[in-house]
Amino acid sequence: MTATCLMNTYQPLPLSFVKGLGTRLWDHTGREYLDAVAGVAVTNVGHSHPKVVAAISEQAGLLLHTSNLYSIDWQQRLAQKLTRLSGMDRAFFNNSGAEANETALKLARLYGWQKGVEQPLVVVMANAFHGRTLGTLSASDGPAVRLSYQALPGDFIKVPFGDLDAVRRAHQRYGQRIVAMLLEPIQGESGVQLPPPGYLQALRMLCDQRGWLLMLDEIQTGIGRTGQWFAFQHEGIVPDVMTLAKGLGNGIPIGACLARGKAAQLFTPGSHGSTFGGNPLACRVGCTVLDIIEEQGLLANAQRQGDRLLARLRVELSDHPQVLEIRGQGLMIGIELTRPVRDLTLIAAREHGLLINVTRGKTIRLLPPLMLDEREVDMIVRGVCRALGEVEQVQARPAHERLPA
Known part of the structure; x- marks a missing residue:
């Protein structure tokens, strides 16, 4: 056809x-x-x-959608599981990885404004991929991804992946305008590019010293893909913000943005939302997927x-x-x-x-x-x-x- x-x-x-x-x-x-x-x-x-099939079948016969005007029990359960596994404090659910990264970028902007930075900047990586919305395209790299979208929104500083000196030079040039870093622990779309050992630990230290948010895109690396729940756990660190999607729903569309510390306190009622995000079906499947990974x-x-x-x-x-x-x-x-x-x-x-x-x-x-x-x-x-x-x-x-x- x-x-x-x-x-x-x-x-x-x-x-x-x-x-x-x-x-x-x-x-x-x-x-x-x-x-x-x-x-x-x-x-x-x-x-x-079979457990995912059973969860979808039963939940479809019970309740698919109520909206976030009301409390959603499965949403609360999934947030508790993810924060326990990751060491994060709070979660926001939406429908895709791109939306999760948009949420993270929104947190970075709010974080900067809270610090009194009128035009905050986010450090991103060359050859990165974070999504295909206009905002996440701005944070991504590569001609095949960006195509003819030349004038893109957002303020980003691009540095080579794995190069700590480049991050330090960016700080010397832009100073207090930098408020966050967004990167994949392993770059997936650019060809499974691994950073040098200790790179994430060093970035964690730099972010702590400079007061930046360390934001990790674990959309492809998360939910067990690398042999740990999340790739950052191989280096014994915890980010300030983490995004998830892909394996969390095993095919059911779901995205998540998790945050801890100050980053987890930035949103207020009405500052962000999603019509379908965190619906009972997607969140129940997410809980089921996490249970299967543990049990098996x-x-x-x-x-x-x-x-x-x-x-x-x-x-x-x-x-x-x-x-x-x-x-x-x-x-x-x-x-x-x-x-x-x-x-x-x-x-x-x-x-x-x-x-x-x-x-x-x-x-x-x-x-x-x-x-x-x-x-x-x-x-x-x-x-x-x-x-x-x-x-x-x-x-x-x-x-x-x-x-x-």
């Missing part, structure tokens, strides 16, 4: 799925695929988990299988001429190639039943569900290696003989 009635915003592969269970998806012909993307780090507890020990499994996947890939691809670097944390792994490759995701899917993603043109990004087992790790390694071998053969053919769209 052609997508002639849809706006031209995506370039989907010629694949469509009708069923999912655990780490697997099936198309309309009944063919099975191993999902190593998980909806871009969304289905952390797998497709159609998925944090430890993500770390264990992620270590295995990373090690196997490094061994099998050590001599591959197209592989530049393999890096990752937990089940968030990037394979950076020497140049962009066409048709790789399609070859992996069609020839090997493996769903992968290529981001920023030349980095294979692997984000499988957290219940991945050793056999499936081996399947991913085998599929990636074979697909990389075959893509060269396909690209060497005349254009009319390549894979059809």
